[in-house]
Amino acid sequence: MMKIAPSVLTADFARLGDEVVAAAKAGADYMHLDVMDGVFVPNMSFGQDIIKCLRPLTDITFDVHLMIVEPERYIDEYLKAGADILTFHYESTERHDEIIDRIHAAGVRAGMVIKPKTPVSVLERFAEKLDLILIMSVEPGFGGQSFMPESLEKLRQARALIEKTGREIDLEIDGGIKSHNIGLVAEAGANVAVVGSAVYNGGDYVENIRALRAAAGK
Ligand SMILES: O=C(CO)[C@H](O)[C@H](O)COP(=O)(O)O
Numbered sequence: 001m002m003k004i005a006p007s008v009l010t011a012d013f014a015r016l017g018d019e020v021v022a023a024a025k026a027g028a029d030y031m032h033l034d035v036m037d038g039v040f041v042p043n044m045s046f047g048q049d050i051i052k053c054l055r056p057l058t059d060i061t062f063d064v065h066l067m068i069v070e071p072e073r074y075i076d077e078y079l080k081a082g083a084d085i086l087t088f089h090y091e092s093t094e095r096h097d098e099i100i101d102r103i104h105a106a107g108v109r110a111g112m113v114i115k116p117k118t119p120v121s122v123l124e125r126f127a128e129k130l131d132l133i134l135i136m137s138v139e140p141g142f143g144g145q146s147f148m149p150e151s152l153e154k155l156r157q158a159r160a161l162i163e164k165t166g167r168e169i170d171l172e173i174d175g176g177i178k179s180h181n182i183g184l185v186a187e188a189g190a191n192v193a194v195v196g197s198a199v200y201n202g203g204d205y206v207e208n209i210r211a212l213r214a215a216a217g218k
């Protein structure tokens with residue numbers, strides 16, 4: 001079953017709480033929260049205080065995607081704010097093992113994400129302890145970009161890596177996912193689809209999520 005993780009990046013930030021609750025009620029599996037610092041990516045979004053305010057509004061799984069340099073500086077803040085899955089970029093730090101261990105020590109699931117130009121092979125030495133692998137199918141920083149088809153091969157490689165571990169690891173895809181390509185990413189091995197604009201940019205959220213799930217074909 002494909003999990004749908006709406007990204008609030010293109011939601012109405014003036015009504016952020018309502019937007020999160022609406023997607024959760026519309027049948028989302030995870031809520032994908034994109035944190036950007038204006039340094040790791042050329043854009044800023046929101047930080048731990050906003051997530052802390054959203055936390056009491058819903059019990060949906062908070063899937064936090066950190067796009068910040070040296071995430072080791074802020075990990076504890078996001079753990080306290082209520083992340084259920086905390087995912088950081090391979091490219092953003094040199095302290096990968098320490099970060100994963102600190103996330104696990106808080107009883108939270110740890111994820112690692114790679115940008116489009118980073119090969120899946122960098123994940124090999126961490127796969128044994130990751131709970132989620134995230135493949136970016138756009139350059140991180142902005143919602144509403146087009147899906148990069150090269151990421152299908154990376155999904156296949158990441159799925160093979162996950163199978164080698166014999167562990168249950170979510171394989172998530174993020175960027176440009178719509179009804180017309182969600183079936184392809186499902187076939188390539190993704191079991192979690194981040195969907196920003198296809199949920200929040202118009203239409204009814206229940207219908208948008210239902211259409212994506214149907215198009216995923218699983
Ligand atoms: O991490 C992200 C961008 O860096 C977002 O999660 C992603 O872009 C979602 O938006 P859309 O589905 O509109 O592409």
Ligand SMILES: [Fe+2]
Binds near residue numbers: 032194
């Ligand atoms: Fe994201």
